[in-house]
Amino acid sequence: MKRLLFLFCCLLLLLTVRPAAAEDTWPTAEELFAADSAPDVPLNCDPRIDPLIVLVNKVRGIPQAYVPELVDLDLPHKPGVSTQKMRPEAAEALARLFEAAKAEGIELGVVSGYRSYSTQRSIHNKKVAQRGKAVAELSSAPPGKSEHQLGLAVDVSCKSIDYRLNAIFGDTPEGQWVEAHCAEFGFIIRYRAEWQKVTGYRVEPWHIRYVGPEHARLVTRLNVPYEIYMDYMKLCWDARSHLPI
C-alpha cells in the first residue's frame, strides 16, 4: 500500500512539474503587420496567385494539370539520379548557390527537383504502402500538394551522407552552409522541426523552396513558417491595394 502511495505521489509530482506545452516562438501575421505594414519586398500582384511566392501545402493544392516552364539543372547530382528540372528562375539561382558553395569548399548534389502530379502520386503511394498513411504524410506530400510540382523546390544533399534525405544533413558542413546562405540566393528552408504543427511535416533541412531573394531574406530574418509569412503578405497586399493610385 505504501509503495502504491509512493508511486501515486511520484506520478502527481511528475504531472505537477511537467513543463507547460511550448508556446509558439514566432509572431502572428497580425503582429508582423502591426510592426511593419509595408516591408520592402515585391508585391506587384496578389500573393495568393503570384506563381513565384504562392503557398502550397497540405491545404492549398495545385491543379492536377499544372506544369510550369522548366529547364534542366546542369548541376552535380546524386549518382544514378537522372537530370532534374526546375523553373528557370529557380534553376539559375540554384546554379549560383552551388557555385558559391563550391568556392567555399562545399560540394552539394541535387537529389530531386520538379515532380509531375503522377510522379508525386507514385512516390507518395509507395511511402504510404511502406509506412502507413499517418507516418508517410509527415514526410511525403499527397499528389497535388507538393511544392516540387511548382518547379520551385529542390532536395539537396551531399556525398558524406550518400546523398540521403535525412535530418542529419542539417548537421553536416554542407547542410549548415545551405541553412546559412540559401536566402541570399532566394531559397528558404521550408520545414523546421519547431514548425511541424503548422507545416504538417517533420524537419527537412534538405528541402529548399525558391521564393526570390527579397522574400527569402525577409522570411529568414523573421524566422516564421511560410504559412505565417504568406498570411502577413496578404495583409500587406490588401493594405497596399486599397491605397489611392
Ligand SMILES: [Zn+2]
Ligand atoms: Zn522536397
